Amino acid sequence: MKIPVYKPFLAFLAAGILTGCSSTSPKIVSTPVSNIDSIPLKVMDLTEAELKGWTNNDLTLDTIPGMSVDRAYSQIIKNNRPSTVLVGVVDSGVDIDHEDLKGVIWTNPKEIAGNGKDDDNNGFIDDIHGWNFLGDAVAENMEYTRIYKRLKPKFEGKTSSSVSTADREDYNLYLEAKAEYEKEYQDAVETKQQYLQIKDQITIAHKAVSKKLGTEDYTKKQLADLKAETQEMQQYKSILTQIQNNVDENIPKALKELDEAIEYFKNRLDTHFNMNFNGREKTGDNPYDITETNYGNNQVSGPDPKKEDAKHGTHVAGIIAANRNNNIGVKGVANNAKILVVRAVPDGDEYDKDIALGIRYAVDNGAKVINTSFGKYFSTNPEWVIDAIKYAAEKDVLIVNAAGNEGLDLDQKRVYPNDQTPGVTSEISDNFLTVGALNYEYGANLVASFSNYGKSNVDVFAPGTKIWSTTPNNEYEYLQGTSMAAPAVTGIAALIRGYYPKLTAAQVKQIIIDSGLTTKATVVVGGDVNNTKKFQELSTSGKMANLYNALILADQIAKNN
Numbered sequence: 032m033k034i035p036v037y038k039p040f041l042a043f044l045a046a047g048i049l050t051g052c053s054s055t056s057p058k059i060v061s062t063p064v065s066n067i068d069s070i071p072l073k074v075m076d077l078t079e080a081e082l083k084g085w086t087n088n089d090l091t092l093d094t095i096p097g098m099s100v101d102r103a104y105s106q107i108i109k110n111n112r113p114s115t116v117l118v119g120v121v122d123s124g125v126d127i128d129h130e131d132l133k134g135v136i137w138t139n140p141k142e143i144a145g146n147g148k149d150d151d152n153n154g155f156i157d158d159i160h161g162w163n164f165l166g167d168a169v170a171e172n173m174e175y176t177r178i179y180k181r182l183k184p185k186f187e188g189k190t191s192s193s194v195s196t197a198d199r200e201d202y203n204l205y206l207e208a209k210a211e212y213e214k215e216y217q218d219a220v221e222t223k224q225q226y227l228q229i230k231d232q233i234t235i236a237h238k239a240v241s242k243k244l245g246t247e248d249y250t251k252k253q254l255a256d257l258k259a260e261t262q263e264m265q266q267y268k269s270i271l272t273q274i275q276n277n278v279d280e281n282i283p284k285a286l287k288e289l290d291e292a293i294e295y296f297k298n299r300l301d302t303h304f305n306m307n308f309n310g311r312e313k314t315g316d317n318p319y320d321i322t323e324t325n326y327g328n329n330q331v332s333g334p335d336p337k338k339e340d341a342k343h344g345t346h347v348a349g350i351i352a353a354n355r356n357n358n359i360g361v362k363g364v365a366n367n368a369k370i371l372v373v374r375a376v377p378d379g380d381e382y383d384k385d386i387a388l389g390i391r392y393a394v395d396n397g398a399k400v401i402n403t404s405f406g407k408y409f410s411t412n413p414e415w416v417i418d419a420i421k422y423a424a425e426k427d428v429l430i431v432n433a434a435g436n437e438g439l440d441l442d443q444k445r446v447y448p449n450d451q452t453p454g455v456t457s458e459i460s461d462n463f464l465t466v467g468a469l470n471y472e473y474g475a476n477l478v479a480s481f482s483n484y485g486k487s488n489v490d491v492f493a494p495g496t497k498i499w500s501t502t503p504n505n506e507y508e509y510l511q512g513t514s515m516a517a518p519a520v521t522g523i524a525a526l527i528r529g530y531y532p533k534l535t536a537a538q539v540k541q542i543i544i545d546s547g548l549t550t551k552a553t554v555v556v557g558g559d560v561n562n563t564k565k566f567q568e569l570s571t572s573g574k575m576a577n578l579y580n581a582l583i584l585a586d587q588i589a590k591n592n
Contacts, residue, residue: 056530056586057111063580064091064099067548072474082509083499085471086350086519087362089579090548096473097494098519099579100364107582113367113529118351118521119161119393119401121386122344124333124374126503127160129345131353131360136160137371139396153395157329161372162392164314164327164385167334170302171310171379173215174409178208180306208409216304223296230289233274236267237282247283251275303379310377318382321415331372338503340378346510347404348372349501350518351525360507361500364522364578367529371398380407386448387415394426399528399536402521403448404433404514410447417459420450424460429528429536431521433513434467434483438557441465441485451488461537464524464544468495468516469575477550477566480558482513484569490540491547492569493519493576520576527581531589538588546584547574 073094077085081095088097117137127136139159141151149156172180182205186194194202241247243264244257254272259265271282279285302308311318316326333340352368353361373393375385386403393401401423410416423430435446445452450463467489468479479496483489495516502508520543527539534542554566567573 056589057107057109057582059107059583059586063546063583064089064548064577067091068551070094070473073472077471082471082497083361086364086494086498090473090575094473095471096469096477096548096575097471098364098523098575099577100362100522103579103582104366107579108366108526111530113526114532115367115369116365116400116525116529117371117396117398118365118368118525119371119373119390119396119398120344120348120351120518121373121375121389121393121401121403122347122405123376123378124163124331124338124341125344125348125370125372126332126338126341126501127372128332129349129501129503130505131357131501132345132348132370134354134357135348135352135363135368135370137369137396154324155327155329155392158396159329161329161331161374162327162389163330163333163374164389165333165374165377166314166327168310168313169334169340169378170298170308171377171381172305172308173212173303174380174407174411175208175211175215176304176306177380178204178409178411179212182208211409212304216300219296219299219304223293223300226289226293226296230286230293232270233282233286233289236270237286239264239267240271248281251280298378310379311382318384319412321384321387321412324388327374331374332503333374341374342502342508343376343404343510343514344372344374345503346498346500346508347402347514347518349507350498350515351402351522353501364519365525365529368400368522368525371396376405380409381405383410383412383415383447387412387419390416390419390430391422394423394428399428400521400524401428401430402518403430404512404517406433406435406446406448408444408446413447416448420448420463421460424462424536427536428462429524429539430463431517431524432463432465433517434465434485434489436468436481436512436514437483438481438559439483441483441488443485446483446488449488456487462540464520464540465490466495466513466517466520466576467492467570468511468513469493470496474552475555475563477552478554478556478569479511479513479516480555481511482516482556484556484564486568487571489570490544491520491572491574491576492516495519523576523578523581526578527585530582531585533592534585534589539585542585542588543576543581544572544574546577546580547572548577548580549574 085095086097087100088095089099089102090096143150144159155162186205259268274285316323332338348370353363355362355366373389375389450459468482469492470476470479493516496511497509498515553563
């Protein structure tokens with residue numbers, strides 16, 4: 032049953048111990064934020080401090096479309112302590128030794144570390160902080176590469192009329208995967224080559240200008256003041272001016288970023304699109320046999336000693352639960368979350384088997400919220416993941432999922448995992464919450480240019496552009512994507528479940544949806560200025576997730592339960 036959208040109210044609740052729970056619910060004496068369309072736009076650029084913490088800002092107080100996290104802590108949460116909530120992070124792995132995370136990593140109380148035994152008889156030996164379903168594997172093919180590779184021997188050169196009715200579905204999948212593979216492969220080849228050519232031009236120009244100015248770290252002003260006395264030098268100056276204006280004022284830094292981009296596309300060609308590459312051989316199982324579960328290891332940070340492959344998962348974990356009280360790094364949304372690590376997402380497309388087993392593992396070990404910041408547009412065994420989502424629903428576990436970063440309408444294009452099929456309004460389960468990404472600009476650019484959307488298949492939006500969080504080896508970095516928006520909402524869910532443990536996963540989902548802020552604004556979608564829509568039409572709720580409002584509504588629903 033759906034909880035009706037609430038109206039503004041003033042709740043007065045005496046603080047007390049909830050029955051059967053050690054948490055103390057806050058005394059709610061706050062009025063939820065409702066009409067925000069009268070709020071002026073922030074015309075000044077954000078400061079570095081504002082940018083690093085914009086997720087925490089309040090739209091009505093700061094004119095920055097954050098989730099009112101700081102306001103919720105100062106006005107509602109205060110010193111009230113919620114019960115601990117275990118959050119499963121199904122991702123690329125997490126640096127469990129990070130200075131801002133090591134105090135919030137789950138430790139399996141039923142397992143004795145390092146004794147080489149399955150003490151809790153759950154099928155996983157020494158799973159102290161979670162499980163690594165990828166073992167020593169890091170890179171993988173894209174799913175459409177795997178499908179194309181697997182079906183090519185059977186269908187290459189065949190026409191539709193020569194394919195039997197029984198094979199028609201596989202044949203159509205083969206054609207679709209082949210077309211996607213060829214398009215993406217060619218794009219990677221061409222983009223890499225373009226970047227190499229650009230690098231050559233910049234390098235030559237930079238060398239000449241550096242020699243003339245006597246420094247490699249020249250500023251925009253120094254370059255502008257440079258007297259270009261030859262046509263060649265004029266061309267160099269023009270090239271470098273474009274880079275300074277559009278990429279980075281520091282040319283050596285811009286060249287480093289270019290090298291990283293070239294390396295990215297090189298790696299894609301070597302692994303994502305390489306028909307002869309088999310990343311799974313390092314894992315040792317059959318990824319198409321869901322009954323074969325004895326694989327992987329307990330190295331949840333992954334096999335790389337430098338932990339670089341755990342960057343994505345570490346960043347996600349920090350958004351959810353980085354220590355709020357140590358005065359270093361960042362402050363996670365939830366001060367009550369413990370992170371259970373499930374490494375199941377490689378550099379490439381994840382296998383459905385790993386995701387299905389990873390979700391079940393998190394559920395079986397007590398997670399009440401699971402974050403799934405990944406996705407793909409081809410799936411070989413989606414039924415395994417759907418069954419895992421339903422299993423989580425049966426166990427009252429909320430799954431918070433990233434919508435994807437291709438600027439697509441998910442009502443037209445299915446992404447995996449999801450809880451709906453395009454064109455079908457009924458949901459597979461009521462415990463699956465899909466999150467799109469916001470930009471830090473309130474106005475026409477409110478929705479992140481990359482974010483997927485969908486009136487039926489995206490539930491709510493949250494901050495996802497330029498998010499500052501934890502990265503391996505005690506580092507911090509800006510990353511962006513719906514992958515960053517989902518854990519922000521996961522943090523909200525963890526706090527609600529900590530303060531109001533009697534609320535079901537479905538109720539928590541609906542509270543987050545109903546309590547968000549909405550606007551009548553028309554916004555750009557997909558980064559295309561010619562493609563504009565009403566913000567309210569981009570998701571089921573038409574809203575932006577808001578912790579402050581969510582706690583107020585959760586309190587009201589809990590009282591009426």
